[in-house]
Amino acid sequence: MVQEEHQNANITLPPRTLATMVRSIFDDVIEALDPKAGPDEVDGILAAETAKLKRELYEASLEPGSRKREAS
Numbered sequence: 096m097v098q099e100e101h102q103n104a105n106i107t108l109p110p111r112t113l114a115t116m117v118r119s120i121f122d123d124v125i126e127a128l129d130p131k132a133g134p135d136e137v138d139g140i141l142a143a144e145t146a147k148l149k150r151e152l153y154e155a156s157l158e159p160g161s162r163k164r165e166a167s
Contacts, residue, residue, distance in 0.1 A: 096120070096145055104152045120144050 097116045101108050108116070127140050 096141070097148065100145065100148050100152060104156065106152070120148070 097120060098108065098113055101113075124137075124140050124144060129136065132140075
């Protein structure tokens with residue numbers, strides 16, 4: 096999800112940054128889950144995390160100088 100959404104936004108992430116972001120989202124999902132959660136709840140939480148990431152990428156695109164530049 097993280098890599099796919101960044102690719103959709105034409106952003107290349109270094110492997111370490113990608114791993115850090117994946118871990119952060121994983122932690123958020125685990126924290127939000129009820130121990131007895133069913134597949135629908137898991138899908139809902141993942142959809143919410145994806146929407147959050149898309150929103151963050153969109154907001155970053157509005158302020159292009161606010162993030163690090165990609166290496167050439």
